Amino acid sequence: MHKPGHMTTANLLFPHKSLLQERFLQTDLGELYQAIPFDALATQIPMPAHSMSGRGRKPWFDIKGAIGLIILKHYLGISDALLIERINTDWSMQMFCGITLHPAERIADTNLPSYWRGYIGKHLDIAALQQQLAIYWKPYMSETNIGMQDATCYESRIAFPTDIKLLWQSCNEIYLLLGSLRKQLRLRKSRCNYDKQRNVYLHYQKSRKKTRRQEKKMRKKLLKFLLRLTETLEQLRTKHKIVLTSKQNKIVKTVLKVYEQQHQRAYGDNSSIQDRIVSLRKPYVRPIIRGKESKPVEFGAKVNKLLVDGISFIEHISFDAFNESTRFTQGVHLQRKLFGKCTHHSADAIYATNKNRKYCTKEKITTNFIPKGKQKLQHIEQSKIMRTQLNKQRSTVLEGSFGNDKNHYLLQKINARNRDTEVCWIFFGMLTANASKIAKRIVERSRQARAA
Numbered sequence: 379m380h381k382p383g384h385m386t387t388a389n390l391l392f393p394h395k396s397l398l399q400e401r402f403l404q405t406d407l408g409e410l411y412q413a414i415p416f417d418a419l420a421t422q423i424p425m426p427a428h429s430m431s432g433r434g435r436k437p438w439f440d441i442k443g444a445i446g447l448i449i450l451k452h453y454l455g456i457s458d459a460l461l462i463e464r465i466n467t468d469w470s471m472q473m474f475c476g477i478t479l480h481p482a483e484r485i486a487d488t489n490l491p492s493y494w495r496g497y498i499g500k501h502l503d504i505a506a507l508q509q510q511l512a513i514y515w516k517p518y519m520s521e522t523n524i525g526m527q528d529a530t531c532y533e534s535r536i537a538f539p540t541d542i543k544l545l546w547q548s549c550n551e552i553y554l555l556l557g558s559l560r561k562q563l564r565l566r567k568s569r570c571n572y573d574k575q576r577n578v579y580l581h582y583q584k585s586r587k588k589t590r591r592q593e594k595k596m597r598k599k600l601l602k603f604l605l606r607l608t609e610t611l612e613q614l615r616t617k618h619k620i621v622l623t624s625k626q627n628k629i630v631k632t633v634l635k636v637y638e639q640q641h642q643r644a645y646g647d648n649s650s651i652q653d654r655i656v657s658l659r660k661p662y663v664r665p666i667i668r669g670k671e672s673k674p675v676e677f678g679a680k681v682n683k684l685l686v687d688g689i690s691f692i693e694h695i696s697f698d699a700f701n702e703s704t705r706f707t708q709g710v711h712l713q714r715k716l717f718g719k720c721t722h723h724s725a726d727a728i729y730a731t732n733k734n735r736k737y738c739t740k741e742k743i744t745t746n747f748i749p750k751g752k753q754k755l756q757h758i759e760q761s762k763i764m765r766t767q768l769n770k771q772r773s774t775v776l777e778g779s780f781g782n783d784k785n786h787y788l789l790q791k792i793n794a795r796n797r798d799t800e801v802c803w804i805f806f807g808m809l810t811a812n813a814s815k816i817a818k819r820i821v822e823r824s825r826q827a828r829a830a
Contacts, residue, residue: 499798522717529702
């Protein structure tokens with residue numbers, strides 16, 4: 379028996395919930411927590427079937443907790459395993475995710491962030507989630523009638539592709555699949571001179587100067603070897619009636635597509651390849667021509683981004699290249715949908731097409747586009763000042779937001795494994811960057827209120 383008023387070990391570890399909640403809201407994570415409408419976001423994502431059935435062990439996180447888990451990943455910039463380890467030992471991170479672990483409890487599954495990223499990615503409705511975020515953030519935003527647009531590429535983490543490297547990877551994948559199937563059937567190893575072809579490939583890769591003639595010769599050699607391997611695989615499947623798994627089927631289809639594209643490049647008339655595959659594991663990724671001096675081509679998702687009062691929204695995201703100037707009117711529509719009106723809009727020179735100019739004139743939207751034709755003398759100086767201000771905001775705030783997202787919120791290289799999780803990764807990286815800005819505004823407003 380404990381004496382009256384004596385505080386036990388459990389009381390020391392778990393003080394009164396309201397006091398703990400109050401202390402949590404004073405931390406950096408608590409300030410970030412107040413800047414995110416978890417309840418509204420959770421209503422846009424259905425619960426997993428296993429949690430609704432009531433069978434089995436209760437999951438550690440619900441939808442709100444899963445959203446918090448992914449946001450913590452981008453906020454802290456750490457690996458999935460280290461994130462789970464931190465949650466096991468940090469009570470504020472547990473409260474951010476809506477859980478409380480007892481001293482004897484410990485989350486052992488380090489794949490939870492990856493699982494929830496995949497699940498939320500499959501059910502992600504960017505438009506609906508951004509609508510909820512705009513409603514919640516609007517009281518902390520000013521000058522919502524001024525918008526800015528620009529496009530950027532969030533690169534996937536893949537090795538820089540070359541035709542020779544891609545062909546050899548295709549040969550290697552089919553050879554390994556053949557070896558696995560023949561081992562299951564208890565057959566001898568395939569006699570396809572794999573080691574000889576590997577030595578030829580390595581000798582080519584180690585040479586410092588690769589001429590166009592050598593590259594053409596190597597491409598044809600690998601195409602011939604890849605054709606032999608795929609024909610051998612097809613004969614083995616037909617003879618033994620082998621049914622490949624979905625993962626194996628996906629790889630084989632991708633390899634056959636690579637063979638078709640590279641065969642066209644080697645023996646066809648066209649040097650350009652439509653929907654060119656640059657990665658066997660991520661066949662949806664396409665080369666995006668950016669025209670930068672240091673990086674003319676990027677590989678990843680291209681995003682047309684709308685910025686309102688420093689807060690970013692995704693207007694359009696695609697792994698296929700697109701001309702961002704065609705998305706200008708949609709960006710204005712998104713701003714009006716989220717905030718009601720748009721009177722000023724700033725964008726790069728590529729957006730200044732005749733169609734976009736006519737649209738802005740019709741809708742009475744002031745832009746930073748250099749005007750065409752003669753202008754009235756009394757309007758020249760005024761419009762020049764306005765253009766200068768809009769250009770300054772675009773070149774500093776908007777361009778700066780790209781670097782901020784990529785350098786501080788895990789958007790420099792996207793480590794996700796498929797299209798859905800990659801889009802989810804980009805969306806929550808931008809959401810975390812926005813929430814950090816809103817959190818600072820909430821804190822500043824509360825300080826001003828206390829001072830008054």
